Amino acid sequence: MAEVQYVLMNAPQEPTGVDLRPLSARSVVLSLLLGTHPPELPVKDLVRAVEPFGVGGSTLRAALSRMVAVGDLRRSDTVYGLSDRLLERQRRQDAAVHPATRPWEGEWEMAVVTATGRGPAERAGLRARLTALRLAELREGVWLRPANLRRPWPGDLDRVIRRFTARPEESAPGLAAGLWPLDCWAATARALLAHVARADRPADRFTALAAVVRHLLADPVLPAPLLPADWPGPALRAAYTDYQRELTEEMLDRARR
Numbered sequence: 001m002a003e004v005q006y007v008l009m010n011a012p013q014e015p016t017g018v019d020l021r022p023l024s025a026r027s028v029v030l031s032l033l034l035g036t037h038p039p040e041l042p043v044k045d046l047v048r049a050v051e052p053f054g055v056g057g058s059t060l061r062a063a064l065s066r067m068v069a070v071g072d073l074r075r076s077d078t079v080y081g082l083s084d085r086l087l088e089r090q091r092r093q094d095a096a097v098h099p100a101t102r103p104w105e106g107e108w109e110m111a112v113v114t115a116t117g118r119g120p121a122e123r124a125g126l127r128a129r130l131t132a133l134r135l136a137e138l139r140e141g142v143w144l145r146p147a148n149l150r151r152p153w154p155g156d157l158d159r160v161i162r163r164f165t166a167r168p169e170e171s172a173p174g175l176a177a178g179l180w181p182l183d184c185w186a187a188t189a190r191a192l193l194a195h196v197a198r199a200d201r202p203a204d205r206f207t208a209l210a211a212v213v214r215h216l217l218a219d220p221v222l223p224a225p226l227l228p229a230d231w232p233g234p235a236l237r238a239a240y241t242d243y244q245r246e247l248t249e250e251m252l253d254r255a256r257r
Contacts, residue, residue, distance in 0.1 A: 023207055025055045025063035030072065031210045033082050034090050035248050040081030052202045092132065096216040097237055100150035104223035106172070107165045113141040115160035126160065134220050136179035144179060146172070148223045176226040188215055189232040196239055202250060205243060212240045 023031065028050050033039040041049070043064065047057050055063075064080055067073040073080050082090060111130060118126070127137070133151065135143040147165055168175055176182070192212050199205040219233050227233075 023053060023210065025050070025053075025059050026067060026072070027210070028053050028055055028206075029060070029063060029067065029080075030082075030086070031206065032248070033073075033080075034086070034093055035209075035244050038081070039087065039090055040079055043078045043080060046080065053206070054203075093213055093217070095151065096213065096219065097240055099219075099221045101148050101221065101223075102150050104146055104148035104225075106167055107147040108168060109135065109145050109147045110164040110166050111135055111143040111157075111161050112164070113143075113160060114162050118160075126157075129154070129157065132217075136220065138179065144168075144175075145220065146176070146223050146226060149221060173226050176220075176222055180220045180222070182220075182222075182228055185215075185218065185220075186228060186230075186232055189236045193232060193236055193239055196243060209240060209244055212236060213244075216240065 029046065032046070032049055033041065043061070046064070047060055050060055064073065064075075068075050068080075071083050072086060074083050113126065130137075130143050133153075134149060135145045138144050153163075192208065192215060196205065196208045196212065199208050216233075216236060221233075224231075
């Protein structure tokens with residue numbers, strides 16, 4: 001579930017609100033499959049599963065055809081599943097909800113971009129990949145994070161990056177606060193928790209959970225000593241796990257009746 005956009009806004013009753021945009025037919029299908037293991041469903045189950053979102057059968061079938069054509073989905077007879085590209089996205093989403101960590105001993109990962117002569121598109125793509133690896137840019141071409149994550153490093157990046165470990169002289173909490181907008185992330189997480197708790201219709205909850213997983217993808221997953229007090233990351237992950245399991249089971253049960 002990661003297809004919804006959300007927008008923060010000031011509200012008089014609480015410091016942060018969440019404005020959730022409706023999901024398109026494509027987004028409903030992708031969010032459902034990204035939250036399903038294995039990520040494939042017969043078309044008859046998809047038709048029933050998307051009914052609570054006001055997506056009719058003809059609209060769904062048109063969306064499925066377009067998604068196969070652009071490489072979002074693969075089709076085998078009447079069963080639709082995620083393409084290889086989106087299977088990788090599902091793996092990233094699962095890692096965002098359940099990140100693998102190790103004890104932090106004060107060291108930081110450092111990735112220094114050594115390649116030159118790259119165009120704007122290449123630079124933007126590299127920035128996106130390093131951000132997805134939960135690194136933050138200290139200055140142009142120098143990326144950091146605490147060395148507390150267990151995750152594979154893409155081998156092809158070694159052609160353009162050199163990697164080091166370091167112990168910065170600067171205060172570690174101060175460095176982390178300068179690299180990531182932690183207070184803003186926490187405020188949004190609390191607003192999303194409140195929204196999920198209030199949502200009672202399946203469509204509203206599904207939309208809220210899509211926003212939650214999108215937000216978890218931006219969690220830097222820092223060691224506890226570097227986080228502000230009452231960090232809501234674990235609570236947001238627990239809420240997502242509980243509600244996603246309940247909601248997916250509810251939708252699939254409805255689809256298979």
